[in-house]
Amino acid sequence: MSGEPGAAPALRGAALETELLSAGYAGRPVVQELSIRVSPGEVVSVVGPNGSGKSTLLKSLVGVVQVLSGKVIWDGAEVTNWTPDAAARAGVGYVPQVDDVFAPLTVRENLEMGGYLLPRRAVPERITHVLEVFPQLGRMLTRKAGRLSGGERKMLAMGRVLILEPRAFILDEPTANLAPALALSLLDEHVRQLSATGASVLIVEQRARAVLAISDRTYVLTGGRCQMEGTPAELTASPDFVDTFLGGRRRTGDPQE
Numbered sequence: 001m002s003g004e005p006g007a008a009p010a011l012r013g014a015a016l017e018t019e020l021l022s023a024g025y026a027g028r029p030v031v032q033e034l035s036i037r038v039s040p041g042e043v044v045s046v047v048g049p050n051g052s053g054k055s056t057l058l059k060s061l062v063g064v065v066q067v068l069s070g071k072v073i074w075d076g077a078e079v080t081n082w083t084p085d086a087a088a089r090a091g092v093g094y095v096p097q098v099d100d101v102f103a104p105l106t107v108r109e110n111l112e113m114g115g116y117l118l119p120r121r122a123v124p125e126r127i128t129h130v131l132e133v134f135p136q137l138g139r140m141l142t143r144k145a146g147r148l149s150g151g152e153r154k155m156l157a158m159g160r161v162l163i164l165e166p167r168a169f170i171l172d173e174p175t176a177n178l179a180p181a182l183a184l185s186l187l188d189e190h191v192r193q194l195s196a197t198g199a200s201v202l203i204v205e206q207r208a209r210a211v212l213a214i215s216d217r218t219y220v221l222t223g224g225r226c227q228m229e230g231t232p233a234e235l236t237a238s239p240d241f242v243d244t245f246l247g248g249r250r251r252t253g254d255p256q257e
Contacts, residue, residue, distance in 0.1 A: 014075035014167045015039050016061065016092065016200050021070035023060035029068055030056040031224045038168065038200040043191060045211045046204045047245060048221035054204040055097065057221070058172050061202075062087040062094045074168075089117060093166030097173040100157035103146030107137055110145050110156055114163035123163070130159040133193055151182045158190060168200040175207055183207055187214050208245045212236065220245065 017037040024030035031053035038044040046054050059065035061072055063083045072080045074090060087094065102110050111130060115123040131138040134155050140148065145156060154174050161169065171191065175183035187205070192214050195201045205211035212218060212232040220228040220241065228241060235241045 014091070014200065015073075016168045016170075016202065017073045018061070019071040019073065021057075021060065021072065022068045023056055023065050023070075024068060025065065027068065029224065030065075031060070031221070033070065034219075034221075034226055036202075036219055036226070036229075038202045040167070040200055041195055041198050042216045043195045043201045043203065043214055045215040045218045046202070046221060047206075047208045047211065047218060048227075050206075052221040053224040054221055055172050056224075058094070058170050058202070058204055061170060062092060064094075088164065088166075091164070091167040092170065093161035093164060093168065094170045095154075095157045095161055095172065095174065097176055101145040101148075101153050101160065104144065106142050106144055107148070107156055108141040110160050111137075111163055114160035117164060126163045126165070130162050133162060134159045134190070150178050151186055154178070154186055155190065158194065162194070166199060168202070169194050171201065171203040171205075173204055173206060175205060175210070184210055187211060 015037060017035075019035055020033045021035070022029040022032045034057060036044070036046075046057065048054055056065055060067050063081060063086070067080050070080075071078050072082075074092065079086070079090070082090075084094065102113060105113065108127070111127045112123055115126055118126065136152070137155060137159055140152065145153065148156060158169070158171070158174070174191065175186055178186065187207075187210055191201060191203060203211060212235070215232055217231055218229065218235055219226050220235070228235060228238070236246070
């Protein structure tokens with residue numbers, strides 16, 4: 001692992017939190033009365049079954065889905081129902097589950113698009129920094145994003161967001177449709193790298209066992225509500241959590257999912 005949970009350096013991030021947040025579509029809540037917090041340098045994960053409202057929660061934090069009641073707080077200020085552009089300008093980077101890169105553009109052009117809020121002269125320096133974090137991208141700068149593998153696309157999507165040096169990353173299912181080994185590598189090597197910059201990282205992930213391994217804390221959603229929360233050690237000590245979300249206690253030597 002490139003960094004153990006809680007081992008971030010001097011922090012430059014800001015806290016992202018909600019207070020009794022309810023959000024949904026056409027006035028109907030999908031998530032209800034959620035209170036969460038992600039501090040600088042933390043990786044906080046959200047797990048739960050399909051349809052539990054995980055993606056809706058993330059979208060409500062960046063203004064893609066309407067907050068019906070409650071608050072979104074960023075860096076101490078209420079920002080409820082701000083726009084995605086305002087979130088990006090304030091330093092909150094969002095990587096959606098789908099449509100996360102511009103397929104017709106090259107890797108370099110995607111990275112340049114990520115710097116749309118920066119002065120033009122600043123973009124090359126920021127791309128250089130991204131390539132230091134994700135050196136694999138440096139070997140494919142002229143390749144069309146649509147020709148990348150699933151793992152490479154996710155790396156590019158995170159790199160494109162990293163161009164703006166966000167103080168928080170919101171990642172929706174970054175390992176979706178990836179092979180197990182590649183998914184574990186992406187979480188272990190790259191997601192923890194983001195938190196190592198001092199940023200707050202909030203991640204929704206279906207691979208519960210894998211994301212617990214890189215998380216400082218985890219929220220468990222079912223039916224749009226938070227049913228459990230705690231550190232990975234606390235949750236894996238709960239038989240209910242293990243049986244429901246980890247498929248029962250793992251025998252010694254069993255491979256990770």
